Amino acid sequence: MERPVRRGCFMAQNSYSYLTCPMCDVEVPMAGDEKVGEQVYCPYCQTPLALRKTKTDELYLEEDY
Ligand SMILES: [Zn+2]
Numbered sequence: 162m163e164r165p166v167r168r169g170c171f172m173a174q175n176s177y178s179y180l181t182c183p184m185c186d187v188e189v190p191m192a193g194d195e196k197v198g199e200q201v202y203c204p205y206c207q208t209p210l211a212l213r214k215t216k217t218d219e220l221y222l223e224e225d226y
Contacts, residue, residue, distance in 0.1 A: 181221075
Protein backbone atom coordinates (compact mmCIF):
# COMPACT_ATOMS: atom_id res chain seq x y z
CA MET A 162 0.00 0.00 0.00
CA GLU A 163 1.40 3.29 -1.03
CA ARG A 164 1.59 5.99 1.58
CA PRO A 165 0.07 9.36 0.84
CA VAL A 166 2.50 12.15 0.17
CA ARG A 167 3.32 14.00 3.33
CA ARG A 168 2.23 17.58 3.36
CA GLY A 169 4.39 20.20 4.97
CA CYS A 170 3.33 21.94 8.11
CA PHE A 171 -0.37 21.31 8.17
CA MET A 172 -0.81 23.70 11.10
CA ALA A 173 0.13 26.71 9.03
CA GLN A 174 -2.64 29.24 8.80
CA ASN A 175 -4.62 27.29 11.37
CA SER A 176 -5.84 24.72 8.91
CA TYR A 177 -5.06 21.09 8.67
CA SER A 178 -6.12 18.12 6.68
CA TYR A 179 -4.17 15.17 8.03
CA LEU A 180 -3.03 13.98 11.42
CA THR A 181 -0.75 11.04 11.98
CA CYS A 182 -2.07 7.95 13.69
CA PRO A 183 0.19 7.17 16.69
CA MET A 184 -0.39 3.46 16.26
CA CYS A 185 0.34 2.78 12.62
CA ASP A 186 1.77 6.13 11.51
CA VAL A 187 -0.68 6.49 8.67
CA GLU A 188 -2.15 9.88 7.92
CA VAL A 189 -5.74 10.21 9.00
CA PRO A 190 -7.77 12.67 6.96
CA MET A 191 -9.54 15.34 8.96
CA ALA A 192 -12.64 17.15 7.84
CA GLY A 193 -11.33 20.28 9.51
CA ASP A 194 -14.24 20.80 11.86
CA GLU A 195 -13.34 18.18 14.45
CA LYS A 196 -13.23 19.43 17.99
CA VAL A 197 -10.61 18.72 20.62
CA GLY A 198 -11.62 15.64 22.55
CA GLU A 199 -13.59 14.27 19.63
CA GLN A 200 -13.03 10.63 18.82
CA VAL A 201 -12.12 9.51 15.35
CA TYR A 202 -11.15 6.13 14.03
CA CYS A 203 -8.01 5.44 12.11
CA PRO A 204 -9.16 4.15 8.72
CA TYR A 205 -6.16 1.87 8.57
CA CYS A 206 -5.80 0.18 11.97
CA GLN A 207 -9.29 1.08 13.29
CA THR A 208 -7.85 2.35 16.56
CA PRO A 209 -10.08 4.84 18.34
CA LEU A 210 -8.18 8.10 18.51
CA ALA A 211 -8.93 11.23 20.47
CA LEU A 212 -8.13 14.61 19.03
CA ARG A 213 -5.80 16.50 21.37
CA LYS A 214 -4.16 19.88 21.35
CA THR A 215 -0.76 20.85 22.65
CA LYS A 216 0.03 24.04 24.54
CA THR A 217 1.15 25.50 21.27
CA ASP A 218 -2.20 24.79 19.62
CA GLU A 219 -0.96 21.91 17.57
CA LEU A 220 -3.43 19.14 17.04
CA TYR A 221 -2.46 15.54 17.34
CA LEU A 222 -4.08 12.17 17.78
CA GLU A 223 -3.81 9.99 20.84
CA GLU A 224 -4.99 6.42 21.39
CA ASP A 225 -8.35 6.47 23.11
CA TYR A 226 -9.23 2.96 24.20
ZN1 LIG B 1 -3.75 3.75 12.63
